[in-house]
Amino acid sequence: MKGIAKFSVLALLAMSYQAANADPININITGNVVAAPCSVNNNTSNLNVSLGNAIQATDLASPGDGSTLKPFNLALTACPFGTSNVKVTFSGTPDTASPTMYKSTGTATNVAVELSQQGTGTILSNNSTLTQPVLADKTVTYALNARAYTTAGSVMPGNVSTVVQASFTYN
Numbered sequence: 774m775k776g777i778a779k780f781s782v783l784a785l786l787a788m789s790y791q792a793a794n795a796d797p798i799n800i801n802i803t804g805n806v807v808a809a810p811c812s813v814n815n816n817t818s819n820l821n822v823s824l825g826n827a828i829q830a831t832d833l834a835s836p837g838d839g840s841t842l843k844p845f846n847l848a849l850t851a852c853p854f855g856t857s858n859v860k861v862t863f864s865g866t867p868d869t870a871s872p873t874m875y876k877s878t879g880t881a882t883n884v885a886v887e888l889s890q891q892g893t894g895t896i897l898s899n900n901s902t903l904t905q906p907v908l909a910d911k912t913v914t915y916a917l918n919a920r921a922y923t924t925a926g927s928v929m930p931g932n933v934s935t936v937v938q939a940s941f942t943y944n
Contacts, residue, residue, distance in 0.1 A: 807943075809853045810853075810941065810943060811849035811850065811851060811853070811856070811859060811907075811911075811913065811941070811943070812849065812850045812851040813847075813848075813849055813939075813941070814847070814848055814849075820845070820847060822843060822845045822919050823843070824840060824843050824886075824920060824921055825840070825841075825843070828921055828933070830881075830928050830929065830930050833883075833884060833921060833923045833926070833928035834927060834928070835923075835926045836923065836924055836925055836926040837923070837924070837926075838922070838923050838926065838928075839887060839920045839922040839923070840921040840922075841920065842889070842918040842919070842920050843918060843919050843920060844891055844916065844917070844918050845917055845918075845919065846914050846915065846916055847861065847915040847917055847939060848912065848913075848914050848915075849912060849913040849914070849941070850911065851911055852907045852911040852912065852913060852943075853911075854911075856907050856943045856944070857906060857944055858904055858905065858906055858943075858944040859904070859905060859907060859941055859942070859943055859944075860902055860903070860904040860941065860942040860944070861902065861903050861904075861905075861915060861939050861940070862900060862901070862902045862939070862940045862941075862942070863888060863897050863898075863899070863901050863902075863937050863938070863939055864899055864900055864937070864938050864940065865899055865935060865936055865937040866899075867898065867899045868885035868886075868924070870924040870925055871885050871922070871924040872898065872899070873887075873898040874887050874896075874898070874924070875887075875888065875898075875935040875937055877921075877933045877934060878934050878935060879931055879932035879933045879935075881921075881928060881929060881930060881931035881932060881933050882928065882929040882931065883923050883924075883925045883926065883927055883928045883929065884921050884922070884923050884928045884933055885921075885922050885924065885935075886919060886921060886922065886935040887918075887920050887921075887922040888917060888918070888937055889917065889918045889919075890903065890915075890916070890917060890918070891917060891918055897917070903915055921933050
């Protein structure tokens, strides 16, 4: 009887060992190391660009007229080590009469806002992008222009206002 009891205990131990011995599994561990973003315009949330308080309606009387270009910089500083390029994407509400311009929500009529790149004059319409390298001093500067523009002409006096959002992608 002792022999049967020993055999039964060994058989139970062997069966429980085999029941606990399952197929191996793979544990997939993933992640993504990213660089911190650059500081945009000294960490201010808005960049205000004034087209001026004295745009003459007579200067915007004919289709295709525009006010004087107002240069400004969109500046990034303190870009982290390992960031070599920064792409900016511009987005806003396109003007109905001129989809390459941004709609003005101000009180002046028949007027839109043009955003362009300094030097090239390239119009930066909705969803346009620019990519620039990060300089050795860890900065990136986008030299831009803005102005009031009319497709239809016959602009009526009032204020001009639009919001263009700049979103950044770091490489």
